[in-house]
Amino acid sequence: MAKELLMGNQAIAAGAIRAGVGVVAGYPGTPSTETLETVAARNPGDIYVEWSTNEKAALEVAAGAALSGVRSLVTMKQVGLNVASDPLMSLAYIGVKGGMVVLAADDPGPISSQTEQDTRQFAEFANLPVFDPSSPEEAYRMIQDAFEYSEKYGTPVLFRPTTRVCHGCASIDLDGQRKKPAAGNFEKDPKWVIFPKLSFQSHLKINARQPVLAEDFSGYWGNVLTPGSGKKGIAAGGVSWAYLKEAISLLGADCRLLKIGTSNPFPERLALEFLDGLDEVLVVEELSPVIERALVHLAGRKHLPVEIFGRQTGHITGAGENTVESVKKAVAEFLEISFEETAAAEPPALPVRPPVLCAGCPHRASFYAVKQAAKGVKSVFCGDIGCYTLGNAMPLDMVDTCLCMGAGITMAQGIRRAAPDTKTFAFVGDSTFFASGITGVVNAVYNETDMTLIVLDNSTTAMTGHQPHPGTGKTMMGEVTEKISIPKVLEAVGVKKVLTVNPLQLDQAIAAVREAMAEKGVSAVIFQSPCIAVVKPDRPVRVDTDKCVGCRKCIREIGCPALELDGKKVRVEPSACTGCGLCTQICPVSAIEKEE
């Protein structure tokens, strides 16, 4: 057996490869991204892997493969499932031939997301089985089972790890023989074409399948009943199970425990065994009270004299992550065990350290150019999802809205319609443009809405760790393909004014924005400059302290993390500076210079 230190996402990828996955598609999104990257990196050569343009496209690619009898995996973060929900809801009725796993990674906290939605609830909504691993090593085994269950029941299955499983590493035994991907063959059959009548019949079949699957899950190794003493029991799922085990051991507690690794369909027989004879139950989970509600429902239906506590009753925090501490406290109160809380010494006031655009990030220059060009004009700046959401921070303060992928472009149109005296700008990154920006631009052109689109083209999907996209000319199969040109796309859909400029040439950048703003209808400026993480940095700039007058204009205007105060004057931290030169163009006394 080969033992490896694997991140949860890598373990899932290794498990999928071992299970004979043949087609993998996805769209990057924290905390899911490394799964698809790992399949590509460890591809034995017979797996097709792609970053799709968005989650909907990815799910449909995977569905096509699964209908052809090939095991497929589609990966995304939880909000990506909202984008992919249209095909998924229908696919639940159609079913699959080859096993198909839809990985949607949830993000309690949230740490890197817009929402704290719970994919386990989505599973109930769509009538789909869901697997919920509690550790990376468990995820490795569970993903393989997910493919088996999918094929056995002819249904896509959801797989939902959470951030601490995705981004936790563990020593994992990679064992045994790999199954080879099946050879695909699409057999024509009316059952692949959704019609109302077919949906009705499928609905009946799904209803009949749920109890069978629930019974199957009651005997599944991922759902575990651990005996213990007393009339109180604790249930948990996902990573909260790991916290619970640790809390129980720290407290030296003993009670009956139930671990739920598949919350839908709910393993009722096992849960009833757990509830049998208990007076009180505490449920430890994150996001939505899924296990808690299932137990309440079951206890109600069976008239069991048991009280159930959890998120709904305020015994477990209703938002954000659980921790060993929070679980330990809740368990101690529930089991009436006293423990000493560690009192920490009062530390000195700590500096707040929110994330910021990197030193040398070209987005800083782009935001600054638009800010300068729009000075004195009543403007709204619609932002979007990506590193550039960080343009909202002071001193740039250039993101007035952020909703979801691609929304900035269309919200800018609604704001303009509601407030016609307002000039609206929409910022979108290159990857987001391809993912869900284009339809918004077409909408504006078609409806003749005045707006200026700012495309921040840094030649990569930066926020999630530099994945290729349709504009980069590289695929996950290592092929070089034609780069899809953003200016050509914009021209083709009827944008009359399309300007491309390097944002680090500040004067030209400001002039381009002014020119675009003056245009009626839709205009666009494409700021092209690669992400600093994908190119070699230039030599750092330095401050001539004889010339620096200490006005701090550079700091006040652009807030680059490489600019620091040194007494009254400014200094550039050479290990952080990438030599982008933006500050040299802002200094009123030309005190910052590039080293020759």
Added chain:
Amino acid sequence: MKNCILAGVGGQGTVLASKLIAQTAMEAGKFARTAETIGMAQRGGSVVSHVRIGQTAEDVSSPMLPLGSADLLIGFEPAEAVRTLPYLKKGGAAVVSVKGVQPVTATLSGKSYDVSAMLSYLREQVPNLVEVDTEAICEACGSSKVANVALLGAAAACGALGLTVKEVEAALERRLPAKFLDMNRKALAQGAEAYQGANLK
């Protein structure tokens, strides 16, 4: 069981350092588990990595370690070390870079935060404190990217994790491309020396 917490600023290489520790432990036959900060915080925000080492998976079920349980705190930045100090157990050791990284919020307000106040607080609170001049080591090694390995050198040398400098070096050799190896070996050795220096005080 050994617990280690690494705290720094996004971009300082905490993730790689935590993986190296976990890998070194694994190669010594232990079970290792980590939890990382990946995502938006990596853009210059506060980041924390948790590393847990046990004999088996059952020894360390949670990926994040409980407060007051760390045998070792590795601070890549003084204020971040202070921020995560509640994780350190009584009598635990801390290896901290003395170089502050000023957040933009501090610079903007015109008031840099007081790095020396953080360091004196750490000296007060942690009897087993190893201060590492990562800036000097980076300069000596010719790269600003080796601060994490220098800190690992001091961390291994202080013995709090039961791993030796030699074992970490072997993990480095397996993981890093040959062209970066010499520079990192040097940083590791200099970090280990910083611990010896701290002992002499």
